[in-house]
Amino acid sequence: MTQKPSLIIKLAVLAIAAALLFWPFLFQDVRSIQVAARICVFIVLVASYDLLIGYTGIVSFAHVMFFGFGSYGSAIALDQMGPGWLPVGLGALAGVALSLVIAVAIGLLSLRVKAIFFAMITLATASVALVLASQLSGLTGGEDGITYKAPDLFKPATKLWLNAEGKVAQLWGVRLNGKLAAYYFVFLSSLMLFVVMLRLVGSPIGTVLKAIRENEARAEAIGYRVVAYRTFVFCIAAVVASLAGSVYAVWLKYTGPETALSFDIMIDILLMVVIGGMGTMWGAVIGATLLVLAQYYLRDLMGAAAEALSGLPLLPEILSPDRWLLWLGIVFILLVYFFPKGIVGTLSAKGAR
Amino acid sequence: MERLNETIDRLGGVYLLPLAVAVLAFVLIGAPSSWATLTVAGLAMGMMIFLMASGLSLVFGLMDVLNFGHSAFISLGAFISASVLAAMGGWLGAESVLLNAAALLVAFGAAMLFGLVAGWFFETVIIKPVYADHLRQILITMGALIVVEELILAIWGGTPFSVGRPAFLEGAFVIGDITIEIYRAFAFALGLLAYAALYFVLNRTRLGLLIRAGVENREMVEALGFRIDRLFIGVFMVGSALAALGGAMWAGYETLITPHLGADMMIVVFIVVIIGGLGSVQGTLLGAILVGLMSNYVGFLAPKLSLASNMLLMMAILLWRPNGLKPAVK
Numbered sequence: 283m284t285q286k287p288s289l290i291i292k293l294a295v296l297a298i299a300a301a302l303l304f305w306p307f308l309f310q311d312v313r314s315i316q317v318a319a320r321i322c323v324f325i326v327l328v329a330s331y332d333l334l335i336g337y338t339g340i341v342s343f344a345h346v347m348f349f350g351f352g353s354y355g356s357a358i359a360l361d362q363m364g365p366g367w368l369p370v371g372l373g374a375l376a377g378v379a380l381s382l383v384i385a386v387a388i389g390l391l392s393l394r395v396k397a398i399f400f401a402m403i404t405l406a407t408a409s410v411a412l413v414l415a416s417q418l419s420g421l422t423g424g425e426d427g428i429t430y431k432a433p434d435l436f437k438p439a440t441k442l443w444l445n446a447e448g449k450v451a452q453l454w455g456v457r458l459n460g461k462l463a464a465y466y467f468v469f470l471s472s473l474m475l476f477v478v479m480l481r482l483v484g485s486p487i488g489t490v491l492k493a494i495r496e497n498e499a500r501a502e503a504i505g506y507r508v509v510a511y512r513t514f515v516f517c518i519a520a521v522v523a524s525l526a527g528s529v530y531a532v533w534l535k536y537t538g539p540e541t542a543l544s545f546d547i548m549i550d551i552l553l554m555v556v557i558g559g560m561g562t563m564w565g566a567v568i569g570a571t572l573l574v575l576a577q578y579y580l581r582d583l584m585g586a587a588a589e590a591l592s593g594l595p596l597l598p599e600i601l602s603p604d605r606w607l608l609w610l611g612i613v614f615i616l617l618v619y620f621f622p623k624g625i626v627g628t629l630s631a632k633g634a635r
Numbered sequence: 636m637e638r639l640n641e642t643i644d645r646l647g648g649v650y651l652l653p654l655a656v657a658v659l660a661f662v663l664i665g666a667p668s669s670w671a672t673l674t675v676a677g678l679a680m681g682m683m684i685f686l687m688a689s690g691l692s693l694v695f696g697l698m699d700v701l702n703f704g705h706s707a708f709i710s711l712g713a714f715i716s717a718s719v720l721a722a723m724g725g726w727l728g729a730e731s732v733l734l735n736a737a738a739l740l741v742a743f744g745a746a747m748l749f750g751l752v753a754g755w756f757f758e759t760v761i762i763k764p765v766y767a768d769h770l771r772q773i774l775i776t777m778g779a780l781i782v783v784e785e786l787i788l789a790i791w792g793g794t795p796f797s798v799g800r801p802a803f804l805e806g807a808f809v810i811g812d813i814t815i816e817i818y819r820a821f822a823f824a825l826g827l828l829a830y831a832a833l834y835f836v837l838n839r840t841r842l843g844l845l846i847r848a849g850v851e852n853r854e855m856v857e858a859l860g861f862r863i864d865r866l867f868i869g870v871f872m873v874g875s876a877l878a879a880l881g882g883a884m885w886a887g888y889e890t891l892i893t894p895h896l897g898a899d900m901m902i903v904v905f906i907v908v909i910i911g912g913l914g915s916v917q918g919t920l921l922g923a924i925l926v927g928l929m930s931n932y933v934g935f936l937a938p939k940l941s942l943a944s945n946m947l948l949m950m951a952i953l954l955w956r957p958n959g960l961k962p963a964v965k
Contacts, residue, residue: 341773391953398701399913401773402905403949409902410946417939545898549781556774608785614778618771619764 288630295567306465313578315465321574322472323530328554329479329566330522336560337483338515339495343548344388344404347411348520350543351384352377352527357428357537358421365431374528378521385520389513412543427538436464436532464533471529475522480563482518491515492561546607550577553610556617559624568625581606649960653924660932671813673931679819681920681927682826683888686881688904688911688919689833690874696850696914698867700762701769704776705878706904707783708753710897712746712879713798713886714791719745720799727799735801746883747876754875758868780897787894795893798886822884829877833916846870850914903930906949912959921960 298321301308305318327349334340355377359369384407392403415422422428431437437460482488493501494508502508531537540546550573558569584606621628643651657674664670691705719742720727726738761779765771800818807816837843849856849863857863885900886892903926911922926945933944952960 335770339770341770391950398695398769398773399909401703402701402909403953406902406905406909406946406949410943414943549777552774552777605785605789607781608789611778611781611785615761615775615782618774618778622771 290629291564291568291626295564298567298571302469306462315461317574317578319465319468319530319533321571322468323526323533324550324554324570324574325567326472326475326479326526326529327523328551328558328570329476329563330519330526331551332555332560332563332566333479333483333491333515333519333522335555336562336565337488337495338491338512340512340516341398341401342404342516342519343401344408344411345519345523345551346543346545346548347408348381348385348523349527349530349547350411350415351381352524352529353531353537353542354415354422354527355380355524356528356531357430357542360430360432360531361428365433367433370433370528370532373531374525377524377528381520381524382517385517386513389516390509408545408548412539412545415539415543423538425539427536427541429536432464432532432535434460436460436467468529468533472526475525476563479522483563487511487514495561549607549610553614555624556614556622557624559626559628560622562626562630565624565626572625577606584609650921652921652960653928656925656928656932660928660936663936664932668812668814669935672815673935674928675815675819675823677928677931678924679822679826679888679927680931681924682823682830683881683884684900684903684907684927685920685923686826686829686884687878687900688907688923689916690871690877691904692908692911692913692919693846693850693916694867694871694874695908697846697853697863697870698766699769699853700766700772702757702762702776703773704757704761704780704783705875706897706901707757707780708750708875708878709882709885709900709904710787710894711753711783712750712882713892713896714787714796714894715749715879716742716746716883717796717798717886717892718791724799727801732803735803739801739804743880743883746879750876750879751872753879754872755868757875758871762871784894784897787897791894793894795891798890798892800887800890804887818888822888825884829880830916830920837916842866903945906945908959910949910952910959912956912962915961918959918961 302318302322306315309315309318327345331342331345334342334345352374355375356370356373359373359376360366363369363372388404388407392400416424418424483491490501490506490511493504493506494511498508527542531542534541554569554573555566556569557572558567559565617624623630660673661667661670664673687705687709690708691702695701720738723738723741726734757779761775762772765775804818804821807814809815835843837847845856845861845863845866849861849866853863882896882900885896889896907922907926908919909922910925911918911920925948929944929948930941934941937944
């Protein structure tokens with residue numbers, strides 16, 4: 283299942299990376315920067331999930347929970363302590379610590395049993411976390427979530443660079459203000475996390491993980507402690523997801539169940555992994571980019587289609603943007619049937635022939 | 636210590652757990668009347684959850700297929716029976732108990748029939764191509780669940796849907812100072828009936844013998860010349876129908892249902908199946924009763940903990956017995 287990525291894939295990933303790097307200079311409206319930041323964060327989130335599902339063959343439904351821990355950690359710290367770098371760091375640290383503890387507990391408790399048991403247990407845990415987040419409204423803001431201020435550097439009014447007249451300097455027509463700094467904060471943190479994961483996958487540990495996926499009994503027989511490795515990778519994925527959550531929380535300046543914990547995000551992650559291709563880090567990049575773009579721009583198209591067909595029965599109801607998940611679900615099933623390797627896997631297999 | 640273990644085993648072993656929980660709750664609650672009400676509610680809830688969970692457990696035991704989309708049948712059952720009841724409002728509001736019961740029967744029948752058909756469709760179209768591949772199974776059934784939930788949203792809308800109850804099941808009867816809602820007693824009785832039927836089929840008929848043998852060792856049963864895949868479709872359909880029935884009863888119990896019903900129940904069903912041990916009907920019943928009692932007692936004693944309590948129960952039991960209380964899968 284692991285083959286070298288073909289040239290097309292490499293070019294596509296390179297193009298995506300370049301686009302993300304120069305995004306604020308290419309598209310300047312607020313919405314498209316939002317899209318780019320979401321792509322960055324989701325690439326990390328999906329790649330960390332791919333460490334589990336693609337590289338090790340563990341199906342977890344609790345990944346969004348770890349993302350939420352990180353988000354809520356930073357959000358609560360920023361809310362209680364006011365804007366600044368200390369609360370961001372402390373919050374992220376608290377999120378990571380909580381994620382680690384829970385990941386170790388789940389891992390040791392249930393990674394020794396069947397894969398399917400693990401999936402069920404993580405699903406149950408994640409839903410309990412979601413309920414808890416909405417019940418502990420004193421701390422988490424309940425269903426409404428928390429709105430807070432990011433560190434001063436990221437305020438749109440912050441001037442990064444002054445020109446001769448003492449106003450915000452411009453580079454290629456883009457004002458060098460705090461919004462730009464915030465975007466590059468997201469971009470660079472995501473890049474860093476992604477590179478760390480890339481390194482992990484290429485290391486001997488990555489090879490052991492693949493061995494466990496392919497043949498657990500044999501890996502155990504050779505002398506690798508399967509449970510320890512599984513727990514380890516589960517913890518790593520949890521930590522990365524938690525950090526991604528913190529980054530996203532700083533960017534959004536809002537954290538609520540919808541953006542950080544809801545099951546919809548888990549479904550998005552699953553879709554991205556499957557669309558991009560399981561078992562390759564490049565798949566995460568392509569899957570996350572495609573799906574986030576579709577989420578933002580295809581929905582508008584669906585709305586237009588629903589409006590155009592408004593005279594007919596049921597059709598506009600099914601085509602309305604609210605039913606977006608319905609179509610994703612159908613696409614998802616078809617993909618798992620016909621292209622279980624995703625875009626990257628399918629293209630690479632063709633290239634190898 | 637060993638003597639104690641032996642005595643407990645002779646008395647029923649893990650089957651004593653619900654009793655132990657009930658006794659503990661009796662001490663903690665203190666008031667016998669509220670304890671009795673809660674116990675009846677817990678038993679009724681347990682039986683409904685049992686109906687929803689039994690199919691999932693059996694299907695897994697027989698074919699190693701875990702259907703993450705199982706809760707789709709629960710929601711569909713609930714919504715179909717609610718719609719049928721709404722359409723038959725005339726009968727439901729009628730004076731005669733016979734007409735009332737007929738309306739209820741038609742509604743439950745419609746839900747179960749739909750469960751059978753949907754189960755057949757699900758099995759042949761969605762699950763058959765991915766036998767023996769757990770990863771894709773989980774993904775595909777999850778995708779199917781999303782599609783069904785969205786369809787329910789598209790057809791019935793997102794607003795809560797109120798469910799009619801036949802007049803003769805409304806209200807409560809009072810014994811001393813204990814109040815028991817009639818619907819709860821009815822749900823308990825119906826669940827018990829379904830369990831008895833399942834028990835009879837599984838333990839007293841040739842078909843049941845084959846199913847149990849298949850759970851134990853599928854290859855051997857196939858080698859002896861039985862078509863276990865056909866048997867499996869049957870079990871899957873019946874399991875789906877039972878889930879639909881459970882959903883229909885749950886709709887009457889809650890009286891106000893939303894499309895999230897399936898997803899909410901799914902968590903409970905999973906917990907029950909894990910506690911009970913995959914593949915065993917007795918284990919599922921045990922788990923369902925435990926969870927039902929637990930959530931009612933805890934809901935009374937410490938409302939904030941009620942969902943976490945099931946989770947904690949599951950953790951505790953998994954630490955004690957990693958494969959559940961009564962696993963059938965070897």
